[in-house]
Amino acid sequence: MTLAQLDTVAGGGIGDEQRIFAFEADFAKDLRCIPMVVRFKLDRCGVKLSLRQWSKMGAANRMRLLAARGDTAKETEAFRILVIDLATTHCPEPIRWLPVEPEPAWASRACVPVDIIRQAAASGVAPPSPQCWNRLSVLQRFTLLKLARSDHDNHNFIPAMREMLLILT
Numbered sequence: 001m002t003l004a005q006l007d008t009v010a011g012g013g014i015g016d017e018q019r020i021f022a023f024e025a026d027f028a029k030d031l032r033c034i035p036m037v038v039r040f041k042l043d044r045c046g047v048k049l050s051l052r053q054w055s056k057m058g059a060a061n062r063m064r065l066l067a068a069r070g071d072t073a074k075e076t077e078a079f080r081i082l083v084i085d086l087a088t089t090h091c092p093e094p095i096r097w098l099p100v101e102p103e104p105a106w107a108s109r110a111c112v113p114v115d116i117i118r119q120a121a122a123s124g125v126a127p128p129s130p131q132c133w134n135r136l137s138v139l140q141r142f143t144l145l146k147l148a149r150s151d152h153d154n155h156n157f158i159p160a161m162r163e164m165l166l167i168l169t
Contacts, residue, residue, distance in 0.1 A: 020066075021143065023159035031062040036143045041070035043104075043142070045080035048096040049087060056091040106141040109134045119148035119157050128166045140164050 020028045020035045028035040034042075034054050042049060054062065065083060069075040087095055105113035112133045120127035133141065144164070147157040161167045 021160065022163050023156050031059060031066065035066060036146065037139060038065050039146060040139055040142045041065070041068065041076065041079050042083065043098060044070060044076050044100065045083070046098045046100040047080060047083050047087075048098045049083065050093060050096070053087045053091045053093055057086045058090065061086050061090070104142075104145075106138065106145045109141075113145055113148070115148040116144055119154060120161075123154070123158055125158065125161060125167050128161075132166055136164060 019037060024033070024035055027033040032055065033051065034049060057065075065079070065086070068079045068082060070079050084095055087093075105115070110130075112127050112130060117127045128136070128144070136144070143160055144157070147154060147160055158167070
């Protein structure tokens with residue numbers, strides 16, 4: 001599936017959601033950590049940045065990456081070129097590449113991914129209903145899935161679920 005097709009299937013790009021989530025505010029407001037919206041754009045273009053690369057870019061360049069558009073295939077490619085240029089200019093660490101999933105689980109509005117169901121159970125909360133999952137934005141679905149993956153630190157899963165009004169306590 002091409003990025004353009006993915007844009008259609010997933011319900012568009014990130015649009016006006018180029019923001020930092022409230023659960024990220026403590027560590028992302030000064031951009032010392034990579035915010036989810038930037039992680040989303042990185043995953044879409046197949047680049048994995050280390051925290052060291054991110055921090056070596058400097059605050060102004062991190063802000064450029066946060067502000068960069070990533071809604072369309074063309075914008076995603078421009079973001080990829082920008083991030084590679086910044087990373088190679090500011091940090092000697094080699095670029096690591098991610099496979100770009102042709103049909104990522106967050107792109108489907110049809111069903112809640114198994115990783116999210118498992119993480120919700122492990123956290124003692126109900127997973128999002130299919131109706132709730134369907135109403136989430138692309139960025140929200142990506143974020144929940146990223147936070148639910150077993151290779152990720154899951155401590156922000158519950159705060160993200162609360163912020164997205166998936167649990168009300």
